[in-house]
Amino acid sequence: GQNIDQPTEMTATEGAIVQINCTYQTSGFNGLFWYQQHAGEAPTFLSYNVLDGLEEKGRFSSFLSRSKGYSYLLLKELQMKDSASYLCAVRATAMDTGRRALTFGSGTRLQVQP
Amino acid sequence: NAGVTQTPKFRVLKTGQSMTLLCAQDMNHEYMYWYRQDPGMGLRLIHYSVGEGTTAKGEVPDGYNVSRLKKQNFLLGLESAAPSQTSVYFCASSDGGRNTDTQYFGPGTRLTVL
Numbered sequence: 001g002q003n004i005d006q007p008t009e010m011t012a013t014e015g016a017i018v019q020i021n022c023t024y025q026t027s028g029f030n031g032l033f034w035y036q037q038h039a040g041e042a043p044t045f046l047s048y049n050v051l052d053g054l055e056e057k058g059r060f061s062s063f064l065s066r067s068k069g070y071s072y073l074l075l076k077e078l079q080m081k082d083s084a085s086y087l088c089a090v091r092a093t094a095m096d097t098g099r100r101a102l103t104f105g106s107g108t109r110l111q112v113q114p
Numbered sequence: 115n116a117g118v119t120q121t122p123k124f125r126v127l128k129t130g131q132s133m134t135l136l137c138a139q140d141m142n143h144e145y146m147y148w149y150r151q152d153p154g155m156g157l158r159l160i161h162y163s164v165g166e167g168t169t170a171k172g173e174v175p176d177g178y179n180v181s182r183l184k185k186q187n188f189l190l191g192l193e194s195a196a197p198s199q200t201s202v203y204f205c206a207s208s209d210g211g212r213n214t215d216t217q218y219f220g221p222g223t224r225l226t227v228l
Contacts, residue, residue, distance in 0.1 A: 104156040
């Protein structure tokens with residue numbers, strides 16, 4: 001099985017930078033995704049990492065270290081609309097079946113304050 | 115291009131009743147998925163399909179059945195609803211391996227079983 005850990009809640013100030021961490025334990029690692037989910041809405045895709053390093057997309061960046069089983073999502077120049085849950089999801093390939101499956105963490109609820 | 119759509123958006127059932135949730139996608143995706151989301155537990159995979167006419171069990175399949183008669187549609191059935199099936203249900207689709215195989219989600223169905 002897989003184990004994915006991320007903080008339950010975080011609070012940050014408008015205009016600041018916040019880093020949301022995700023640690024995982026898995027075999028057959030095949031990629032890590034970050035999704036944003038506003039209350040009462042569907043998760044929307046933010047970023048994808050499969051190789052070590054930083055992927056930057058505007059105000060959002062995501063980092064991956066496969067050897068450490070660690071990723072973070074960095075949000076810069078925080079805006080009030082960034083208040084949402086951020087879901088870390090790890091894709092792995094099962095050694096016996098070859099099936100790829102995506103496992104989600106419980107999510108980090110980010111509150112941006114004025 | 116509507117992406118992934120789900121019907122209904124809300125439903126209240128009594129214990130023992132049956133219902134079908136419909137998911138439709140217009141992105142010509144091969145893979146489709148049904149998840150449930152409960153507070154503090156993240157998204158859990160119920161069933162998935164890797165192509166028209168195929169279905170497979172996910173992490174929490176008991177009490178649910180699915181069918182994929184057409185490529186663009188994926189149906190989730192509850193034959194005899196139980197209060198433990200009160201949840202938010204999300205459908206997702208992906209291209210099945212081309213590029214990152216990112217999953218895109220529908221708006222969700224909020225189901226309450228009394």
